[in-house]
Amino acid sequence: MSKRDYYEILGVSVESQDGEIKRAYRKLAFEYHPDRNPGDDEAESKFKEAAEAYEVLRDSEKRTRYDRFGHEGMNGGGGGFQSSEDIFGAFGDIFGDIFGFSQGRGGQRMQAGSDLRYNLTVSFRDAAKGTEVELTLPVTEPCEECDGSGSAPGTSPETCSQCGGRGAVEQNQGFFRISVPCPSCNGRGQVITNPCSECRGAGYVRKEKNLNVRIPAGVDNGSRLRLRGEGEAGLNGGPHGDLYVVINVQPDKVFRRQGQDLVLSTEISFVQAALGYKMSVQTLDEPVDMDIPKGTQSGEVFQLRGLGLPYLGSSHNGNLLIEVKVKTPTNISRKQEELLEQFAALEEDKPMKKVKKLFKKAKNKVMGD
Numbered sequence: 001m002s003k004r005d006y007y008e009i010l011g012v013s014v015e016s017q018d019g020e021i022k023r024a025y026r027k028l029a030f031e032y033h034p035d036r037n038p039g040d041d042e043a044e045s046k047f048k049e050a051a052e053a054y055e056v057l058r059d060s061e062k063r064t065r066y067d068r069f070g071h072e073g074m075n076g077g078g079g080g081f082q083s084s085e086d087i088f089g090a091f092g093d094i095f096g097d098i099f100g101f102s103q104g105r106g107g108q109r110m111q112a113g114s115d116l117r118y119n120l121t122v123s124f125r126d127a128a129k130g131t132e133v134e135l136t137l138p139v140t141e142p143c144e145e146c147d148g149s150g151s152a153p154g155t156s157p158e159t160c161s162q163c164g165g166r167g168a169v170e171q172n173q174g175f176f177r178i179s180v181p182c183p184s185c186n187g188r189g190q191v192i193t194n195p196c197s198e199c200r201g202a203g204y205v206r207k208e209k210n211l212n213v214r215i216p217a218g219v220d221n222g223s224r225l226r227l228r229g230e231g232e233a234g235l236n237g238g239p240h241g242d243l244y245v246v247i248n249v250q251p252d253k254v255f256r257r258q259g260q261d262l263v264l265s266t267e268i269s270f271v272q273a274a275l276g277y278k279m280s281v282q283t284l285d286e287p288v289d290m291d292i293p294k295g296t297q298s299g300e301v302f303q304l305r306g307l308g309l310p311y312l313g314s315s316h317n318g319n320l321l322i323e324v325k326v327k328t329p330t331n332i333s334r335k336q337e338e339l340l341e342q343f344a345a346l347e348e349d350k351p352m353k354k355v356k357k358l359f360k361k362a363k364n365k366v367m368g369d
């Protein structure tokens with residue numbers, strides 16, 4: 001019998017994204033799950049077929065190989081589950097999602113570790129330039145005393161009498177007859193009669209661990225860094241969860257952030273605005289000189305290219321925007337006043353131009369400019 005196309009098996013298109021493929025697979029896995037179709041060989045083979053297709057399509061490397069070479073490309077590299085147990089081993093997380101638990105080898109309850117979230121506050125400059133921090137995390141690790149079994153050394157757990165070691169019991173739920181974790185042994189299939197004194201039978205202990213985390217330059221408030229496998233330990237061979245570091249960036253006294261652009265507000269005198277002025281501008285590194293041109297208006301924004309924040313995973317930077325506010329003097333000397341009056345007198349020589357300009361401004365305001 002020739003093999004069916006993996007995309008066809010899952011009922012997805014070649015362009016499908018990971019999420020869609022996962023959803024399609026979950027649906028099929030639920031439908032053809034052996035627990036729901038006891039003794040149905042066709043359901044079981046469909047279940048295996050779907051699992052094989054999913055195993056390839058969820059992995060970008062295998063998927064690319066399959067797209068290019070078809071089933072031929074898969075020989076020797078993945079695909080082909082021998083038993084349902086292999087499937088449970090490979091996709092414990094999905095079955096955990098569907099059935100609330102999953103079976104590990106030997107009837108032991110396999111469980112993926114929990115994801116952890118760590119809220120990390122970093123300074124504006126550290127977020128801009130990147131930094132490395134050491135986090136102290138609470139973690140559960142397998143107990144060393146009992147090697148994670150939960151039984152006191154030298155003793156072993158007994159087979160659960162309620163489920164006969166299966167770890168699951170059948171239950172009617174609506175139309176379905178499904179397996180649920182055995183309430184007597186919590187799905188372990190075994191009961192600990194002599195609990196380990198170190199972990200009191202849990203099989204794991206709470207500890208703290210230190211982890212160095214590199215914070216990439218350019219992270220923003222609310223950025224999430226995912227550290228695969230740094231979450232809590234799984235149970236009975238289940239995979240570790242992930243660690244999510246959620247970044248909180250403190251505000252800065254000098255800069256504001258607008259995407260990857262930095263904004264800096266600065267005040268200049270009306271004389272500097274009128275005559276032009278060379279000013280020194282703070283940046284994330286060394287200050288730079290910038291020319292404020294003659295006739296600069298209050299609120300004008302100047303741009304220094306590339307002096308903003310780096311775009312994550314790219315060598316490009318945003319810009320530094322300098323927002324100029326023109327300050328009107330409030331406390332001027334008699335001499336300055338005289339000079340300004342002379343200046344005003346000169347201005348009055350060209351009244352028409354001034355009125356026109358004012359009119360234009362007012363009109364722009366009304367138009368919402």
Ligand SMILES: [Zn+2]
Nearest residue numbers: 143146196199
């Ligand atoms: Zn222990």
Ligand SMILES: [Zn+2]
Nearest residue numbers: 160163182185
């Ligand atoms: Zn049991």
